[in-house]
Amino acid sequence: MAVTIQEVARAARVSTSTVSNVLNGRHGRMLPATKLRVEETIARLGYRPNRAARQLRTGKLQMLGLVVPSVANPFWGTFAHLVESIALKSGIRVLLCNSERDAARESEYLEELWADGISGVLLCSSLPSIAHVQPFLERGMTIVAFDRTSQLGDPALINISVDNSLGARLATNHLLELGHRRLAFVSGQVTSVNRQERLDGFLRTMDRAGLPADPALIYRDGGGEGPGEFDGAEVGRAAARELLGRPAPPTAIVAINDMFAIGVCAGVRDAGLEVGRDVSVVGFDDIALADLTFPALTTVRQPLAEMAEATVEYLLRGTSARAAHSVLMRPELVVRASTGPPAGSA
Template sequence: MSGVTIYQVAREAGVSPSTVSNLLNGRPGRMLPQTRERVEQAIVRLGYRPNRAARQLRTGRIQVIGLVVPSVANPFWGTFARHLEGAALAEGYHVLLCNSERDPDRERGYVEELWADGIRGVVLCSSLPSLSHVLPLIERGLGLVAFDRTAQVGDPASLVNISVDNVVGAELAARHLLELGHRRLAFVSGSLRSVNRKERFRGFAAALEEYGLSTADAIVWSGGPEERYGDLDVADLGRTAARELIRDDRPPTAVLAINDMCALGVSAGIRDAGLRVGEDISVVGFDDIVLADLAAPPLTTIRQPLPQMAAAAFAHLRSRIENGDDASAGRSLLMRPELVVRASSGPAR
């Protein structure tokens, strides 16, 4: 329905127009929970769409945040975007999505455009060790949440980092394989230049050490120094890795892949060689994307609590935008991952 006004919403919900206005402008604390629910239901029934330009004039804020991800070609990022958008829409915000391919120049260009359009909050998902390429905008007041990245030396004081504990996640995955009797493990990653990938490798190494092994006893497959940094080809990278690993004089009995898309590629390469995933070679991924449970066999993986992480990212940005939180009060939030065991991992043969 077009042309619905705030007054019609108020009549439908049995409240005053000012109550509807409080909800639309991010002040739900001024009403009872049941009142808020009636107003939200009335908005949905009538198809009311608030006038963003008018709201900006009243509040001085644009109700939009930016989201810069490596690539939605990886379903992990599409799922995170959906959860972030859900959290934002529930509070009257919208999300603008950009794909950076982890290119610092491309990230800087997107963030500069978002800033120029009046957007003062951005979730940046590159996991690059340095954020110097966007530092000038942070110093000018941009609220930035770095997702899938832990705090690094040289970070600006106002930066908020939100991440799963990648070290613990990789430890859980590698320990699972070691407990199944595997002693010849491979770690397939592509480039190890990003913060999250380095941390997953640390977790892998820590689990090996716990069992009296070292990375010298394993195979670390990184694709060579020229391997691309982006996420687009990670499944092909996994398939290539599997083919090379199987031809090794001492092939691995189990593979820990840097993420689920890579793990699915590894699984395809194993099948290409006429071997069975989970029986001849076990495979474990990281992320628990929607495809993990649909794979054949279903993929053992490390689950990230994406709904909670997305809600936390939005809450930090909203607080910064609306309440003008102290720009020097940066913080880091580290969430615990979960091992999800499926049929792609089995006892060593």
């Protein structure tokens, strides 16, 4: 059984308000001996303040929940670190959960977070439907959805994302301007809003250039969301091997994210070809590894620090239940050595 504040007060021979004052740092008129006795009693009994009760009493968040697909992808590890750093400046801690983009698992995490008194959650799944969060919104939970745009029929909450379609257009136009005409697109299963927007941006850009994408060069295999998050590099590697082994292989490949792109680069080398000379490769996210690969990876950069600031700010405001809309931030193409003109075009 959890130790209560009343039990601490009785054991320390003080009032519950005195224990509360110690817990909240109000020591101004308290005798040092009293403060010490209360602190020793708290430690001896193993008392932990009830976060839910404290939040209801003060009206302030004490801890945020952060639900990401998987920190196995460095993008999400970096994002989690940024969110935690920003939240800590406001005296708020962050509890991290990995959902693997599974709606049932997300619901379980939300239920556990709510039961533990955590009423503010940053949800980073980008699932096509987030109807499963509606019951939690109705209870009073504040949820901000990251990495997705608002979809028809969504619950009323804030969605914050980079403009994924624009990012894919920037990547595709860059390759077209270099002279490439046989472009491939590599992804795992396209089962999230952000992935669908990136694929749509690629396809529309090819259509506008009068070069409808060859269906044989759209790689969307590799299993479900697990491989998409955990083994993206291996899926990218397998995709490159398969695409480059076809009778009319691509000269350039757009990958759904940087982990896939790093795998694609490995697959290009497996085929005895050179990245940036024989086959150009573009990623998406600009993770820390992108500039450390050889050759350095051309990619679409997300303004991750600004996005993290915005998500925490909205979450602390508690505005998610006021209106359903999307906040879109502009991506930036970062050109490095993994892209160049088609071989023999000079």
